[in-house]
Amino acid sequence: MKKLLLGLFVALSVVATAALAAVNVNTADADQLAQLSGIGPAKASAIVEDRQENGDYAKLDELTRVSGIGSKTVDSLRDEATVGGD
Numbered sequence: 252m253k254k255l256l257l258g259l260f261v262a263l264s265v266v267a268t269a270a271l272a273a274v275n276v277n278t279a280d281a282d283q284l285a286q287l288s289g290i291g292p293a294k295a296s297a298i299v300e301d302r303q304e305n306g307d308y309a310k311l312d313e314l315t316r317v318s319g320i321g322s323k324t325v326d327s328l329r330d331e332a333t334v335g336g337d
Contacts, residue, residue, distance in 0.1 A: 272331065273330075273331060273332060273333040274286070274287055274331060274332050274333070275332075275333050275334065275335045276298060276302075276308055276311070276314065276332050276333070276334055277302065277307040277308055277334055277335055278335070280299065281295040281296050281298075281299050282295070283295075284298050284299065287328055287331055287332055288327050288328065288331065289324045289327055289328070290320075290324075290328075293319075294317065294319055294320060297317045297318065297319065297320075298314065298317055298320075301316060301317045307334070308334045309334065309336075310334055311325055311328065311329065311332060311333070311334055312325055313334075314328070
């Protein structure tokens, strides 16, 4: 029973840590966005500009509306980025 509880605790800790570490692309500034895999300073600035001009992203896939960000980049971000409601 102790091993089961310990395993459950570890699993929940990992999930909680991953959720806390996710960068919300709708609220992050360019410096925070630039820390994401495949997103450097130029793309981070483009994300912020696109968000200001077109509004928040309803889903992560909408990042493809930013020039230079394709579906492969979005797929690589799924574990480290969020739009807040996904």
